[in-house]
Amino acid sequence: MLHIAMIGCGAIGVGVLELLESDPHLCVDAVIVPEASQPLVRQRLGGLRNPPRVLSELPAGVRPDLLVECAGHRAIEEHVLPALTQGIPCLVVSVGALSEPGLVERLEAAAEFGGTRIELLPGAIGGIDALSAAKVGGLESVRYTGRKPARAWLGTPGEQVCDLEHLEEARVIFEGSAREAARLYPKNANVAATLSLAGLGLDRTQVRLIADPESCENVHQVEASGAFGGFELTLRGKPLAANPKTSALTVFSVVRALGNHAHVISI
Ligand SMILES: NC(=O)C1=CN([C@@H]2O[C@H](COP(=O)(O)OP(=O)(O)OC[C@H]3O[C@@H](n4cnc5c(N)ncnc54)[C@H](O)[C@@H]3O)[C@@H](O)[C@H]2O)C=CC1
């Protein structure tokens, strides 16, 4: 049995906890969330058979087998870096945070100091295995297009490009490098950052973001070419009801990754 601490317990975290209830090899003992979120989180966890403890930080001396982050970019600095330093292996979904200059190097240094590892999860996108294998032989180009319902871009600089509430046809709201996408659209940049880290890096990965009033899915398209040949991927992700900015596949990606640590065959 693997004992897990989970950072964050929103749309992804609750979905993961519900699915893990049926796995006897994995147990989430604690979820770590800011004090202000705790009443809501306790209420959301009320339906679980064995709800985890809801805490603001890992108690001193408590050492889970794994720590999984499902919280957001700030949680990497607050919780993942210190856990790595203490030698706790970490799994991370807020991969977009790693586009902040210097953070990759700090995570590497913390993991080396703690003698442990950090695993960046594919989350809402697929094909990361193929892309990072293709990188070994040499990549020529990686292009990513993210298409989401117009309202999913509310609260982003997309609001300055067009009237998202009254958009009548699909509109490109951003075109540029993954680095620029991460700077302007941090909450939507996880997939772009993951593709960059697996492939050609933040400056050479081309990104296009589209607001589509007709779409009710988060559609991720990747085109890559290099010495291996080429691939095209279209992933039509269903948004989570609890947070339409997040695709359901992210929940399943976390459950898969945790299962791979606990089960005798990993795939
Ligand atoms: N890699 C990928 O493909 C994807 C990654 N994500 C990442 O996952 C994160 C969480 O997504 P959702 O569950 O949909 O968000 P959500 O907003 O539903 O839940 C966030 C949870 O984290 C907690 N939280 C926020 N800041 C925290 C902190 N500093 N420390 C501890 N807990 C904190 C909140 O109280 C809440 O419980 C997103 O912010 C995004 O960075 C989301 C979608 C796809």
Ligand SMILES: O=C([O-])CC(=O)C(=O)O
């Ligand atoms: O869940 C998704 O569709 C992906 C997403 O928001 C991101 O790239 O941050």
